[in-house]
Amino acid sequence: MTFTSSRSEFLTIRGLRCHVRHWGRDGAPKIFMLHGWMDVGASFQFVVDALQGDWHVIAPDWRGFGLSQRCGGDTYWFPDYLADLDAILRHYSPDEAVNLLGHSMGGNVVGLYAGARPERIRKLINLEGGGLRSSKPEQAPGRYAKWMDALLEQPELRNYPSQAAVAARLQKTNPRLGDERAAFLAQHWSAQNDAGEWEILGDPAHKQPGPLPYHVEDIMACWSAITAPVLWVEAEQTNMWTWMGGEQEGRAELERRLAHLRDLECKVLADAGHMLHHDQPEELAHLIEAFLAR
Numbered sequence: 001m002t003f004t005s006s007r008s009e010f011l012t013i014r015g016l017r018c019h020v021r022h023w024g025r026d027g028a029p030k031i032f033m034l035h036g037w038m039d040v041g042a043s044f045q046f047v048v049d050a051l052q053g054d055w056h057v058i059a060p061d062w063r064g065f066g067l068s069q070r071c072g073g074d075t076y077w078f079p080d081y082l083a084d085l086d087a088i089l090r091h092y093s094p095d096e097a098v099n100l101l102g103h104s105m106g107g108n109v110v111g112l113y114a115g116a117r118p119e120r121i122r123k124l125i126n127l128e129g130g131g132l133r134s135s136k137p138e139q140a141p142g143r144y145a146k147w148m149d150a151l152l153e154q155p156e157l158r159n160y161p162s163q164a165a166v167a168a169r170l171q172k173t174n175p176r177l178g179d180e181r182a183a184f185l186a187q188h189w190s191a192q193n194d195a196g197e198w199e200i201l202g203d204p205a206h207k208q209p210g211p212l213p214y215h216v217e218d219i220m221a222c223w224s225a226i227t228a229p230v231l232w233v234e235a236e237q238t239n240m241w242t243w244m245g246g247e248q249e250g251r252a253e254l255e256r257r258l259a260h261l262r263d264l265e266c267k268v269l270a271d272a273g274h275m276l277h278h279d280q281p282e283e284l285a286h287l288i289e290a291f292l293a294r
Helices: 041-050 079-090 104-118 138-151 163-173 177-191 216-224 245-256 282-294
Strands: 007-011 016-024 030-034 054-062 099-103 121-127 190-192 196-200 230-235 264-269
Touching: 007 079, 007 216, 016 041, 030 041, 030 079, 030 104, 041 054, 041 282, 054 079, 054 196, 054 245, 079 104, 104 121, 104 216, 121 196, 121 282, 138 230, 177 190, 190 230, 216 245, 230 282, 264 282
Parallel strands: 030 054, 030 099, 099 121, 121 230, 230 264
Antiparallel strands: 007 016, 016 054, 190 196
16 A cells, blocks of 8 residues: 655744645645544545645644654643644634534534634535534532543553554554554554654653533534534444443434534435545545635
């Protein structure tokens, strides 16, 4: 299997060193791709391989993921992702509206951003970034207590004896992932430490529970402010209901949320799970290019 070559760049974004991966020709139309939680920008490799047109794909690693610098604190604050994205877009595309894609957590970020900065978005693609179950006020005391309790412990991520073991771990989570693609992801998802073990390239602090509530109506106010056409893509075998309160409740709530988008196209990818950009990259690339061409 041949993978399209990419190049790395490092920027200082809001005081942190940010790693940005590029594919394609400088000067070609841009697509910005934003990865999900515990993932990296290189995760979009297989979709890039399947694109047929002349594109410049730009995929940063969020702060504390991949090769980007960690925040240095004990908590990651979600609004920082929006401000980081704003700085990245101002650097690479200061004067033109952009094609913006996000997966999972990245989809949540781009949806908020597109409402806050609607004039900056040409087309928006959301891959299963539907959000979380809405918080209730009576949950606040327990949520703050859980956060403070977690701060008393040092979070850790498991290390692996080899890069092959990392690939096997990826395949355990996603059985659809073939050997060559798993091996490719493992080399970007991990790095060898001084002890000779392979560490996951993610700050363990991302595992900590957050103290802030998820106010879904605030999120929907942002979605309602989006003026760009939106492509929503979900997987037929998705597990996003896990963080939306179960499939029955989650499906109804997702439909309610999507109704806030004024110019919406919805697609479902067969034989795919939540990592749909790994499971069906060719079909996803086709949907992306057809949507951007319309």
